[in-house]
Amino acid sequence: MAETGLWLLRDAHDQWRATYEDVAGGRGDGEHHRQVALRLHQHAAAVATWARALDDLCGGDPGPMPGYRVDRTDSSGELLDGARYVCNRSVHQLLNLTQSIGGISYPRSYPRRYDEVGIVNWAQERYLPRAETERPGQAALRAAYVARYAGQPVFETLAELRKWFDWKLR
Template identity: 45%
Template structure:
């Protein structure tokens, strides 16, 4: 007989994911419309906003592993090593692109120290001339052409990279984080 899935551990992990998402949301709302200047240049804003986003995605990756039964790769296949959340793997198929794309981004952010998020500039109204996209207008995932060449990917990353390209590349970061939170809340409610 196998041990039951550790639901208290999963809910505790969900809670820290929620707290990281709350920090992201609060920080994002606090800098929305901020004018880029010497103290708050695009690079500085990228550094500030990256932390809570990566933290949240790391918790999501860990929670995904836990719900899948702490899989490890054997002969190219993921094999559970601990009890999984019943029905999770089947349900996960509906959001695999989101979860796998976020896993790729997290792996790159943590292991290769490659920032896959970039703030984008926006016009501020009323318009002044000359026109300048010098206000914080959001954060988006890097486009595929900004990623390192596919041939340079670490072993096993190709399917995750494709999920990133299909579901995240060039899109706003916020909806990805919102979607991950909603997904795990729905699985552990």
């Protein structure tokens, strides 16, 4: 079962990277930009969903993987709990927690364009639902998201999730 989940996580991560590489530096105006942003979010949410499933499986459903809970300490715990928050918000509220930030690509081309697809970051805390409106049991997951994800580049976090499960399931 874990091998299947790991394959699915890797595939979603590969899809995110491929989509980003296809569009990075390309024009991102109007409907096209919206579709690209949704496609990137779709793949990021899929990585988070498979990370959540693997975390559940390895952490005790049906029985804990030897050493998993010990290795799931402060930093990795925040990484995994943040992924759980992304999954929950993406699935239950259809929130897009990724933000495509326009920028300039390098090497520069002329005339300069500022509407290119640039960096894709996780949404800042100010874009999350108000803390008092969160669903029950989400406070700790939200705190992990804010600590580890908010405002950070999506590609780094997705790579960390992949690396974590590649290590744990090697």
